[in-house]
Amino acid sequence: MKAGSGAAPRPAPAEVRLFNTLGRRLEPIEPIEPGSLSLYTCGPTVYNHAHIGNLRTFLFEDLLKRSLRLLGYRVLHVMNLTDVDDKTIRGARERGVSLDEFTAPYIESFFADLDRLGVDPADVYPRATRHIPEMIEMIGRLIERGVAYVADGSVWFRIAADEDYGKLSGIRLEEVRQGARVAQDEYEKEDVRDFVLWKGAKEGEPAWDSPWGPGRPGWHIECSAMSARYLGETFDIHCGGVDNLFPHHENEIAQSESASGRPFVRIWLHAEHLIVDGQKMSKSLGNQFTLGELLERGLSPRAIRFALIAVHYRQKLNFTFDGVRAGAAALRRVDEMRFRLAHAAAPAAPSETLTPRLETFRRDFAAALADDLNISAALAALFELVRDLNVEIEAGRIGGEDREVIEAALREADSVLGVLFVDEAGREAGGGTDDAEIEAILARRVEARRRRDFAESDRLRDELAARGIVLEDTPRGTRWKRRSD
Numbered sequence: 001m002k003a004g005s006g007a008a009p010r011p012a013p014a015e016v017r018l019f020n021t022l023g024r025r026l027e028p029i030e031p032i033e034p035g036s037l038s039l040y041t042c043g044p045t046v047y048n049h050a051h052i053g054n055l056r057t058f059l060f061e062d063l064l065k066r067s068l069r070l071l072g073y074r075v076l077h078v079m080n081l082t083d084v085d086d087k088t089i090r091g092a093r094e095r096g097v098s099l100d101e102f103t104a105p106y107i108e109s110f111f112a113d114l115d116r117l118g119v120d121p122a123d124v125y126p127r128a129t130r131h132i133p134e135m136i137e138m139i140g141r142l143i144e145r146g147v148a149y150v151a152d153g154s155v156w157f158r159i160a161a162d163e164d165y166g167k168l169s170g171i172r173l174e175e176v177r178q179g180a181r182v183a184q185d186e187y188e189k190e191d192v193r194d195f196v197l198w199k200g201a202k203e204g205e206p207a208w209d210s211p212w213g214p215g216r217p218g219w220h221i222e223c224s225a226m227s228a229r230y231l232g233e234t235f236d237i238h239c240g241g242v243d244n245l246f247p248h249h250e251n252e253i254a255q256s257e258s259a260s261g262r263p264f265v266r267i268w269l270h271a272e273h274l275i276v277d278g279q280k281m282s283k284s285l286g287n288q289f290t291l292g293e294l295l296e297r298g299l300s301p302r303a304i305r306f307a308l309i310a311v312h313y314r315q316k317l318n319f320t321f322d323g324v325r326a327g328a329a330a331l332r333r334v335d336e337m338r339f340r341l342a343h344a345a346a347p348a349a350p351s352e353t354l355t356p357r358l359e360t361f362r363r364d365f366a367a368a369l370a371d372d373l374n375i376s377a378a379l380a381a382l383f384e385l386v387r388d389l390n391v392e393i394e395a396g397r398i399g400g401e402d403r404e405v406i407e408a409a410l411r412e413a414d415s416v417l418g419v420l421f422v423d424e425a426g427r428e429a430g431g432g433t434d435d436a437e438i439e440a441i442l443a444r445r446v447e448a449r450r451r452r453d454f455a456e457s458d459r460l461r462d463e464l465a466a467r468g469i470v471l472e473d474t475p476r477g478t479r480w481k482r483r484s485d
């Protein structure tokens with residue numbers, strides 16, 4: 001899938017407001033460089049296939065980026081790939097392969113998922129293992145500034161040296177207690193709350209040389225070092241899932257601001273959790289679906305994309321198969337309107353109300369997204385437009401002649417949604433009722449006639465007629481054609 005390229009850039013609206021986790025309030029975005037936004041989003045740890053919870057976050061970020069572009073901004077987007085950490089190292093060891101060999105298929109699967117779901121690729125996907133020198137450099141600076149220290153071949157961030165630690169998550173230092181992920185006896189650190197920047201090498205683990213001996217970077221330093229490399233020490237927007245808020249993002253702030261002495265990020269955005277059938281996702285419940293599993297169960301990429309973007313990012317998304325199907329049915333209403341429009345006769349006189357109606361839609365759709373990505377209001381504007389256009393087609397006030405301007409407005413909206421001008425498989429398509437869909441309905445009708453279910457057969461004939469398809473039953477089977485007006 002691709003974003004509609006036909007959308008003309010529009011001037012930035014007076015105000016795009018987003019809910020900044022830092023400070024917990026709606027704020028207007030004020031780009032560092034007028035008209036441009038720098039965006040960093042935490043990428044996957046490539047030790048297995050992404051599950052729908054991960055995909056929800058990636059699709060929220062896609063919706064954000066596409067919305068900002070519609071609203072007139074250029075966006076430079078960086079997303080990291082975590083290809084070295086405890087899980088990737090364990091996985092590689094269990095299979096007896098190198099780290100790169102182990103992560104390669106998961107990196108490929110990640111990109112394939114994004115592609116199937118129509119996600120606009122980031123500008124850069126830096127890999128942790130390819131940016132070790134940048135991380136070593138930043139750790140060196142933190143040691144120089146006295147906020148990090150070496151102990152037993154590892155390097156730790158001294159939390160007590162960071163006065164505003166906790167400003168993102170609101171956590172208080174006293175609450176950061178023992179029992180964190182690293183067992184006490186494994187590493188020597190000054191304070192149990194300190195977190196690791198560089199882990200001294202252990203037997204059999206992949207390691208890189210550093211001034212503190214062989215080892216590997218901690219997870220948090222990756223994002224600080226790679227965002228600085230590609231976006232600078234201060235950039236506009238940083239996103240992730242709520243589960244990254246603490247400690248990952250809190251630690252990123254501590255590292256980056258201590259190293260540069262400058263504010264790290266202007267606006268932090270976090271996508272809420274996804275739950276499945278009202279329940280938390282977990283391995284034991286078997287509901288941590290991957291995209292591949294959802295497709296096997298008969299959901300289409302287009303329907304899944306729509307389901308994952310249609311709920312506001314700060315709300316929990318309850319993923320249900322019925323919910324996805326209901327969303328797909330709503331999209332088909334748009335397809336059907338477009339198909340009807342394409343086959344409607346030209347009206348006697350050009351419509352006077354069409355242009356202002358489309359302008360209202362464009363304005364409402366963009367204004368909704370500018371208001372902290374209010375997707376519900378944006379979709380309401382779309383479905384209201386479809387309803388109004390259906391009335392106009394029915395009344396013979398608009399027809400095939402008007403198709404071009406209507407399609408242009410829809411394409412503009414679809415440069416954000418990415419679900420209208422694609423087929424069910426997510427491939428770019430004109431939309432409407434295509435030949436494959438007609439053939440599928442015909443096949444169902446043949447099957448109904450074989451069962452001598454003539455009521456169903458007639459119903460399918462009517463369904464096709466409503467879409468402008470005329471059937472002709474012949475001794476050698478059924479032929480169909482589009483009604484010519």
Ligand SMILES: [Zn+2]
Binds near residue numbers: 041042043223248
């Ligand atoms: Zn990160």
